Amino acid sequence: MCPGLLLFLLLAALNSESTAKLPEDSTGTKFIAAFPENIAYYYPVQPENKIQITALYDNTNVTIQMHTFNPTTETMRAGQSKDFVLHSRMELRKSQISNKTLVITSNHNIIVRAISLKHNSVQSALLIPTDKLGKEYLIPPTPRIPGTTDQVTLDVTERSPFKLIIISAEQGTTVTIEGAKTENVQLESHQLTQIWINESDKLRAIKADQPVAVLFAHSCAIRSECTCGLLYTMLLPAKEEKSKFFIPPVLVRDVYAETFLLLSEKESTEIMAFNSTVPLVKTANSAILYRPGLLLTLIPETDFASCFFVSPVFTVETSAVIIVHKNFTDGVRIGNSPPMNPDWQELKDTMYVSTEIKLEQNKNFIWHTSSKMAVYIIEKNGSALFGNPAPIISTSPDFRGCAVTPEVVKIGEVAQGWRESLQYCKNMSLDLVSISDAQLGAQIYEKITQVKNNGVEEVWIGMRRSSLTGNWYWLNNSPVSETNWEGGEPSKDNGQCAIMSLKTGKNFGWSDEDCCKAAHPVCYKNVSIFSLCCENPTG
Ligand SMILES: *[C@@H]1O[C@H](CO)[C@@H](O)[C@H](O)[C@H]1NC(C)=O
Ligand SMILES: *[C@@H]1O[C@H](CO)[C@@H](O)[C@H](O)[C@H]1NC(C)=O
Ligand SMILES: *[C@@H]1O[C@H](CO)[C@@H](O)[C@H](O)[C@H]1NC(C)=O
Ligand SMILES: *[C@@H]1O[C@H](CO)[C@@H](O)[C@H](O)[C@H]1NC(C)=O
Numbered sequence: 001m002c003p004g005l006l007l008f009l010l011l012a013a014l015n016s017e018s019t020a021k022l023p024e025d026s027t028g029t030k031f032i033a034a035f036p037e038n039i040a041y042y043y044p045v046q047p048e049n050k051i052q053i054t055a056l057y058d059n060t061n062v063t064i065q066m067h068t069f070n071p072t073t074e075t076m077r078a079g080q081s082k083d084f085v086l087h088s089r090m091e092l093r094k095s096q097i098s099n100k101t102l103v104i105t106s107n108h109n110i111i112v113r114a115i116s117l118k119h120n121s122v123q124s125a126l127l128i129p130t131d132k133l134g135k136e137y138l139i140p141p142t143p144r145i146p147g148t149t150d151q152v153t154l155d156v157t158e159r160s161p162f163k164l165i166i167i168s169a170e171q172g173t174t175v176t177i178e179g180a181k182t183e184n185v186q187l188e189s190h191q192l193t194q195i196w197i198n199e200s201d202k203l204r205a206i207k208a209d210q211p212v213a214v215l216f217a218h219s220c221a222i223r224s225e226c227t228c229g230l231l232y233t234m235l236l237p238a239k240e241e242k243s244k245f246f247i248p249p250v251l252v253r254d255v256y257a258e259t260f261l262l263l264s265e266k267e268s269t270e271i272m273a274f275n276s277t278v279p280l281v282k283t284a285n286s287a288i289l290y291r292p293g294l295l296l297t298l299i300p301e302t303d304f305a306s307c308f309f310v311s312p313v314f315t316v317e318t319s320a321v322i323i324v325h326k327n328f329t330d331g332v333r334i335g336n337s338p339p340m341n342p343d344w345q346e347l348k349d350t351m352y353v354s355t356e357i358k359l360e361q362n363k364n365f366i367w368h369t370s371s372k373m374a375v376y377i378i379e380k381n382g383s384a385l386f387g388n389p390a391p392i393i394s395t396s397p398d399f400r401g402c403a404v405t406p407e408v409v410k411i412g413e414v415a416q417g418w419r420e421s422l423q424y425c426k427n428m429s430l431d432l433v434s435i436s437d438a439q440l441g442a443q444i445y446e447k448i449t450q451v452k453n454n455g456v457e458e459v460w461i462g463m464r465r466s467s468l469t470g471n472w473y474w475l476n477n478s479p480v481s482e483t484n485w486e487g488g489e490p491s492k493d494n495g496q497c498a499i500m501s502l503k504t505g506k507n508f509g510w511s512d513e514d515c516c517k518a519a520h521p522v523c524y525k526n527v528s529i530f531s532l533c534c535e536n537p538t539g
C-alpha cells in the first residue's frame with residue numbers, strides 16, 4: 001500500500017471513455033417485419049419471402065413468430081448466417097388492418113434482413129431493431145413512374161398508388177397520418193395498417209404514441225417494357241439535423257435509367273432529378289434514391305461505420321458499393337484481404353471516393369482498419385435490381401478486424417498509485433492497458449487523444465519491473481519487444497512502474513516512476529473480433 005494516498009485523490013472530468021458517442025449499428029434482439037404484396041395477388045406464382053439472420057455470438061437462440069403459425073426456434077453460432085423461408089400466406093393482400101406480421105426475438109444481438117421474392121421481382125430491406133424505431137416519420141414524395149403513377153386506381157395493382165405499411169412494435173398505439181386531412185388508426189401490438197398514398201391527401205408525416213416501423217412500397221411499379229416489380233424500403237425515423245448523403249456513380253451509371261432523389265424535410269418535400277456531377281446532397285431527415293426497379297435508402301455521413309456483413313440472396317452478381325475518404329482507401333478489407341484492383345472513383349468536389357466490388361464468395365464481411373465508410377449491397381437477378389445499406393456489425397474501427405465488441409479505452413477518474421489504479425480498473429472489469437506493439441499503440445493513442453481531459457498529463461500503464469529479475473513485463477504477459485520509452489528512460493533506481501506522458505510533444509512516451517505516485521490509469525478491455533463460422537450453405 002502507498003501511505004497517504006488519499007490525499008492525492010483527484011477527480012477529473014467525465015467523458016473519459018472511447019466508446020461513448022458512437023452511431024447506431026444494425027444489431028438488436030427484437031425486430032418486426034411485414035411482406036408487402038409482390039407484383040399482384042393474382043400473379044400465378046407463390047411468393048418466396050425470407051429473412052436472413054446473422055448471429056454475432058455463440059448460443060444465440062432466435063425465435064421467429066409468424067402471425068398465427070407456430071413459432072420456430074433455432075440456436076445459432078457466432079458468425080453464422082441463415083435464411084429462413086416464411087409461409088407464403090405471410091404476403092399482405094389488400095386489407096388495411098392486418099395481423100400478418102413477423103416478430104423475431106433473440107437472446108443476443110443479431111442482424112436481420114428481409115427479402116421479398118416472387119418470380120423475377122425481388123426486393124430486400126435491412127430491418128431496424130425495435131429499440132431503434134421511432135414514433136415519428138416523414139413521408140417521402142412518390143416518384144413519377146410512367147404507366148404506374150399517371151392514372152392511379154386501386155383496381156389494378158400496376159396502377160395502384162404507393163403505400164405506407166405501418167407496424168406497431170411492442171405495444172398497441174394510435175397512429176396519426178397527417179396531411180391535407182388527418183387520419184387516425186388504432187393498432188394493437190404487432191399489428192399493421194396499409195395506407196395508400198393519394199396525391200390529393202398531401203400526406204406529410206406519421207406520428208404514433210409508441211414506436212412503429214414504416215415501409216414505403218409499391219407492389220408493382222413499372223420497370224421497363226411493361227414489366228413491373230415490387231419496390232420497397234424501410235423508412236428511417238424523422239430527424240431534424242441536416243446530414244450529407246453521398247451518391248456513388250455506380251448506382252446511377254446506366255444511361256437509360258434516370259435517377260431521382262426523394263427528399264422529405266419537415267417543411268417541404270422534393271423530388272430531385274439526380275445529376276451525377278453533383279454527388280452530394282445535404283438534407284434533414286433522410287434521402288431515398290429511386291431509379292426504375294430500385295428504392296434505396298441512402299446512408300447519411302453520420303451513420304458511416306467500420307464493419308458490415310454481406311450475405312447475398314443469389315450467388316451471382318452481388319456487389320458491394322463502398323464509399324470511403326480518399327486518404328483511407330488502403331484500410332478497406334473484404335474478409336481478410338484488401339479488395340483486388342479496386343477502381344476508386346472520385347465523388348466530385350468531395351473528400352470521398354467510391355468503388356463497386358463484385359463479391360466472389362458466398363458470404364463476406366467488409367471492414368476498415370482505421371476509418372469509417374459506407375457500404376451498400378446491390379444485387380441483380382435477371383432484370384431485377386435490388387439492394388439495401390449493408391448491415392452494420394460495428395461502428396468502431398480496429399486494425400485487427402471487425403469489432404463485434406469494440407475495445408474499451410478509459411482514463412480513470414481517480415489519480416492514485418499504480419497498484420490501486422490496477423484495482424480501480426479491475427473493479428470495472430477492465431485492466432491496466434498493455435501496449436505490446438506499435439500498431440496497437442497507435443490505435444490506443446488515437447483513442448486517448450479523443451477522450452483525454454487536458455488536466456491529465458501522466459497516466460499509469462500496465463507495465464512494471466519484476467522485483468526478482470529487474471526485467472520489465474506487461475500485465476497481460478505479452479513480450480516486451482516494441483517499446484516507447486522516452487529518450488534516456490527508464491532512468492530511476494526506484495522506478496518500478498511505467499508511466500506514460502500525455503503532454504503535447506511527448507508522443508505518449510514512457511518513463512519509469514515510483515509506483516506510489518498518484519496518477520490516473522488507462523483502463524482497457526480487448527476487442528472481440530467477428531469471424532465467420534459454419535460454411536455450410538444457407539437455407
Ligand atoms: C437455447 O436453446 C437451447 C436448445 O433449445 C437450450 O438448451 C438453451 O437453454 C437455450 N438458451 C437460452 C439462453 O435460452
Ligand atoms: C387480429 O388479432 C386480433 C386479436 O389479437 C383479433 O381480434 C382481430 O380480429 C385480428 N384482426 C385481423 C384483421 O385479423
Ligand atoms: C433469379 O431468381 C430465381 C428465383 O425467383 C432463381 O430461380 C434464378 O436462378 C435467379 N437467377 C439468377 C441469375 O440468379
Ligand atoms: C384520391 O382522392 C380523391 C379526392 O378525395 C378521390 O376522388 C380519388 O378517388 C382518390 N384516389 C384514389 C386512388 O383513392
Ligand SMILES: *[C@@H]1O[C@H](CO)[C@@H](O)[C@H](O)[C@H]1NC(C)=O
Nearest residue numbers: 273274275276277278279348
Ligand atoms: C449538372 O450540374 C452541373 C454543375 O452544377 C451543371 O453544369 C449541369 O448543367 C447539370 N446538368 C444537368 C443535366 O442538370
Ligand SMILES: *[C@@H]1O[C@H](CO)[C@@H](O)[C@H](O)[C@H]1NC(C)=O
Nearest residue numbers: 325326327328329351352371
Ligand atoms: C488527406 O491527405 C491530404 C494530403 O495528403 C492532407 O492534406 C489531409 O490533411 C488528409 N486528410 C485527412 C482527414 O487525413
Ligand SMILES: *[C@@H]1O[C@H](CO)[C@@H](O)[C@H](O)[C@H]1NC(C)=O
Nearest residue numbers: 419420421422423424425427
Ligand atoms: C474497488 O471496489 C471495492 C468494492 O466496491 C471498493 O471497496 C474499493 O475501494 C474499490 N477500489 C478502487 C481502487 O476503486
Ligand SMILES: *[C@@H]1O[C@H](CO)[C@@H](O)[C@H](O)[C@H]1NC(C)=O
Nearest residue numbers: 400434476478526527528529
Ligand atoms: C486481443 O484481441 C485480438 C483480436 O482477437 C487478439 O489477436 C489479441 O491476441 C488479444 N490480446 C490479448 C492480450 O489477449
